[in-house]
Amino acid sequence: MHNHAKRETIIQLVQFMKESSHTVILTGAGMSTESGVPDFRSKSGWWKNIDPRSVATVEALEENYDLFHEFYSMRIHALAKCLPHKGHHLLANWQKQGLIHTIATQNVDNFHQMAGASNVQTLHGSIRSFRCHHCGAPSKENTFLLKEPCTNCGGNIRPEVVLFGEPLPEKTWQNVLQHIHKADLVIVIGTSLEVYPVNQLPEMTNGHTVLLNLEEVEGKYEFDLMIKGKAKDVLERVDELLKIV
Numbered sequence: 001m002h003n004h005a006k007r008e009t010i011i012q013l014v015q016f017m018k019e020s021s022h023t024v025i026l027t028g029a030g031m032s033t034e035s036g037v038p039d040f041r042s043k044s045g046w047w048k049n050i051d052p053r054s055v056a057t058v059e060a061l062e063e064n065y066d067l068f069h070e071f072y073s074m075r076i077h078a079l080a081k082c083l084p085h086k087g088h089h090l091l092a093n094w095q096k097q098g099l100i101h102t103i104a105t106q107n108v109d110n111f112h113q114m115a116g117a118s119n120v121q122t123l124h125g126s127i128r129s130f131r132c133h134h135c136g137a138p139s140k141e142n143t144f145l146l147k148e149p150c151t152n153c154g155g156n157i158r159p160e161v162v163l164f165g166e167p168l169p170e171k172t173w174q175n176v177l178q179h180i181h182k183a184d185l186v187i188v189i190g191t192s193l194e195v196y197p198v199n200q201l202p203e204m205t206n207g208h209t210v211l212l213n214l215e216e217v218e219g220k221y222e223f224d225l226m227i228k229g230k231a232k233d234v235l236e237r238v239d240e241l242l243k244i245v
């Protein structure tokens with residue numbers, strides 16, 4: 001597939017960014033595939049071989065902890081070999097320069113934070129922190145990986161990832177809503193927009209909306225601009241143009 005986004009769409013994005021006084025970035029798993037982290041619904045994604053209901057739900061956690069533990073341990077070990085890429089660093093730099101304001105992400109890899117972004121709104125939690133599923137006491141990655149019980153109550157330890165069927169962190173959701181309402185520009189990067197309620201956000205802004213994604217996105221979305229391409233490649237081209245436009 002022709003992934004090389006046309007120059008004029010990139011120039012249009014740069015113009016939107018320069019005109020905007022409040023820009024929100026919303027990322028999904030496609031933001032991290034160029035770091036070597038599989039996404040979920042592409043042909044090479046996690047859900048191609050695994051039924052998410054068997055591992056990424058509270059039922060899975062409560063009724064089949066061994067399989068739940070195996071899946072998240074495998075993701076933690078795979079993630080340990082991966083790092084944020086240039087695209088994460090560019091977003092963090094643009095935030096420092098005041099060109100973009102808020103980064104909201106569905107990703108749990110912490111890559112935006114590791115690349116230096118601040119106040120990242122982690123809508124689906126983080127795989128880097130852990131708690132007891134029973135009493136809520138904070139725990140550690142090692143305790144989880146070694147499958148040790150909660151030191152406080154003996155319950156099962158879990159990563160602080162929002163599982164299907166669980167509510168999103170309320171404060172984070174409210175923060176993102178506020179920024180989406182204030183935004184002049186929302187740039188959606190690397191997400192299929194399949195998962196509720198995050199997939200409602202692009203329609204909730206009065207600002208310009210841009211989708212930067214490798215594939216078409218199902219559904220009735222009306223983006224002002226669609227850029228078909230790879231996140232890192234396109235963000236690098238945007239950065240070059242920002243210097244000359």
Ligand code: APR
Binds near residue numbers: 033045230
């Ligand atoms: N550049 C741009 N887009 C990409 C890239 C890339 N390098 N790689 C993949 N993509 C696109 C894919 O084409 C796909 O449309 O990113 C999208 C990723 O979609 P999903 O795999 O569905 O991931 P995401 O939208 O983040 O999933 C949302 O589902 O399983 C849950 O909690 C999990 O947060 C996740 C949520």
